[in-house]
Amino acid sequence: MLNPQRSFVRPLLAWHEANGRHQLPWRDPDRSAFEILVAEILLQRTTAASVAGAYLPVIARYPSPEAVVAAHPEAIERRIAPLGLAKRAEFICRSAERLLARHSGDVPHRYEDLLGLHGVGAYTARSVLIHAFDEDIAAVDTNVRRLISRFFDVPPDSRALARLADALAPSQRGSEFQHAMLDFAADVCTASTPKCETCRLMEHCQSSGHAD
DNA sequence: AACCCGGGGAA
DNA sequence: TTCCCAGGGTT
Known part of the structure; x- marks a missing residue:
């Protein structure tokens, strides 16, 4: 061939x-690694068109791990409810806690560290490395x-x-x-x-x- | 390896 | 009504 x-x-x-689909909001080059991480979790088994409707309000309210930890988990769950798979609200909360506890509030660059975040598997970890940290x-x-x-x-x-x-x-x-x-x-x-x-x-x- | 989660759009 | 969606956790 x-x-x-x-x-x-x-x-x-x-x-x-x-x-x-260049206009999808999480593809904005100014997105932080955390905002990309949140997008990738919301996109799991969920159409991009569906996530596009909920994404901007979510990251406007929860742009950082600090903002997520300070929030009521039920409030996050309400905002992502139309996407289904509501457990992802808890995944985001637990991941934010771990980022603060073990990574100084930053999204880690190491694949193994990303896999340590709840709700982050092989696909999501790789997506973060690709889109946030420019790995080819x-x-x-x-x-x-x-x-x-x-x-x-x-x-x-x-x-x-x-x-x-x-x-x-x-x-x-x-x-x-x-x-x-x-x-x-x-x-x-x-x-x-x-x-x-x-x-x-x-x-x-x-x-x-x-x-x- | 099988099973579960889930709302929403398209066919 | 069925199929499918930027998968991952649990058993």
Whole structure:
């Protein structure tokens, strides 16, 4: 097969530049690491469109671990109630407490430290490293899993898929690449009835019937 | 490894 | 009504 940078990464980034969801509030480059962490927790199993409606009021009220700890947990739960999975309010509270107790109130840069936060698993930890700390790695969620599994014809749950995703992340553009995969999978390479007819990656997609 | 959480939008 | 969503915790 052709060089994945040429057949996959570059076309994907080009698509994203024109069609990406650049206006999503947690993608604002001025967001703090804590604000990004909160966004990633709220985005777990929850559509971006849904989170977009609740995010700004939440971080306006709770922009820091100090603000979260000072708040009533029920108040946070009320604000995120429309998103479902209400336990995430408690996750945010416990994570804020741990940031203050063990990390001077800062979001840690170490993967293992991030995993120590309640409600933060492999995906969320990687997302924080990518979007807050500019690491050129990938975070495999349901979208990325589906996209890479289809394009490269690799088993969805394989360990190889995660390593392949990391290897694809372009230097200095990890965050942009991650967003590109998420947006493309949400808009074109969808779970049901993907838009293969107009897909800009079709030429080399291993599931398209057009691939080499 | 299986199971649970959950509201909301789209098909 | 069913399917799906920037997963993770618990058992």
